[in-house]
Amino acid sequence: MKFLMAPFLLIIRGWQKFIAPGLAPRCKYYPSCSHYTYDAIKRYNILGIFMGVWRVVRCNPFSHGGVDYVPTSLKLGPIKIGAR
Amino acid sequence: MGILDPLYWVVSGVMVFIHRALSPVFGETSGVTWSLSIVALVILIRTLLIPLFVKQIKSQRALTALSPEMKKIQQKYKDDRQKQSEELMKLYKQHKTNPLASCFPILAQAPIFFALFTVLNGIGKNPPQARGTFTPELAEQAAAAKFLGAPISETFLGSPNTTTKIVTVFLIALMSLTTFTTQRQLMVKGMPKLDTTNNMMLQQQKILLYLFPVIFAVTGVNFPVGVLIYWSTTNLWTWGQQYYVIKRNPAPGSPAWEELQKKKAAKGLIDDVTNNGSVAVEDPEKPKGQRNQPKKKKKKNK
Numbered sequence: 001m002k003f004l005m006a007p008f009l010l011i012i013r014g015w016q017k018f019i020a021p022g023l024a025p026r027c028k029y030y031p032s033c034s035h036y037t038y039d040a041i042k043r044y045n046i047l048g049i050f051m052g053v054w055r056v057v058r059c060n061p062f063s064h065g066g067v068d069y070v071p072t073s074l075k076l077g078p079i080k081i082g083a084r
Numbered sequence: 085m086g087i088l089d090p091l092y093w094v095v096s097g098v099m100v101f102i103h104r105a106l107s108p109v110f111g112e113t114s115g116v117t118w119s120l121s122i123v124a125l126v127i128l129i130r131t132l133l134i135p136l137f138v139k140q141i142k143s144q145r146a147l148t149a150l151s152p153e154m155k156k157i158q159q160k161y162k163d164d165r166q167k168q169s170e171e172l173m174k175l176y177k178q179h180k181t182n183p184l185a186s187c188f189p190i191l192a193q194a195p196i197f198f199a200l201f202t203v204l205n206g207i208g209k210n211p212p213q214a215r216g217t218f219t220p221e222l223a224e225q226a227a228a229a230k231f232l233g234a235p236i237s238e239t240f241l242g243s244p245n246t247t248t249k250i251v252t253v254f255l256i257a258l259m260s261l262t263t264f265t266t267q268r269q270l271m272v273k274g275m276p277k278l279d280t281t282n283n284m285m286l287q288q289q290k291i292l293l294y295l296f297p298v299i300f301a302v303t304g305v306n307f308p309v310g311v312l313i314y315w316s317t318t319n320l321w322t323w324g325q326q327y328y329v330i331k332r333n334p335a336p337g338s339p340a341w342e343e344l345q346k347k348k349a350a351k352g353l354i355d356d357v358t359n360n361g362s363v364a365v366e367d368p369e370k371p372k373g374q375r376n377q378p379k380k381k382k383k384k385n386k
Contacts, residue, residue: 017288018292018295021288021289021291021292023190025184026184026185026186026187027184027186027187028173028176028182028184028186029173030169030170030172030173033187056187056191059186059187059188060186060188061136061139061140061185061186061188061189063182063186064176064177064180064181064182065173065176065177065182065184065186066173066174066176066177067170067173067174067177
């Protein structure tokens, strides 16, 4: 399963290297959404992608941001996926 | 029915509406009417995004009050970027203010851009494809409409027309120039000096500053004139918006902010420029001596 995630990780790395530096620093969280998603995919495979999407959604004009690492454990209920 | 269909309706709907409104002025088949309908689309979207922008600027202004604490953090974790960012984020959260824009403004515009691209691309097909609220007649009319003599549906690569080539090159140059100046303006004047430790990122930003025009040149040759108009207008708007903010309401600690501070002092609006400046300029002694409040708060943070 892990090798299937490689293209996603590559896209994130590409974004970090070639696109993100062209934008002003903008993520309200630490680590930034891209780093978060990268870590999440490394740890939770395909689930990490959803966690990353949810993180980007949470990083909106109405949130206050803050420090938010990928959780070390997940409660696997159908609703709690990705919800911290 | 595709997922983007509603967006086609919105994008084409706005275009057709503006076209109808402007037709009596410039003429129904006029290129000016159709070009302006694309420009109006940009103006509408960017106007809708202004409240977000104002919100962000307001929280940036709120940072002035926090800058002594920010300085403390930066001094304390000089050699640990990660810890430094973490503490800064904690500080923002604690004070419920966050100067960072989040990805939303970009993400909100991306689907609209793609929708416009598809709509205009459809018009560029032979025979013109009518998407969204476009009727076949309107699509044909839009396809023939000219911007500076180039049909708005033609691309650099797809057209043998010399005028189209010249106009697309002009628009791509305009896109590159506006992106370049916007980015440079921000880097030189708009950003707080706090980031000097992060040389790697600055280096990367510099490379991209010169890389973006190249990327535009490569991708832009596939874009219809109409999309290029949209993109150029967006860039101009971004530039103007940023120019206004950097002049009137710069981020605390940035070179533009220091300039404004000096100007205000010259006008007698602020009594002591060095006092205000020392918060932003590297000078760890002064804030410590003058301000007690940040010290206390920092202890709470621990």
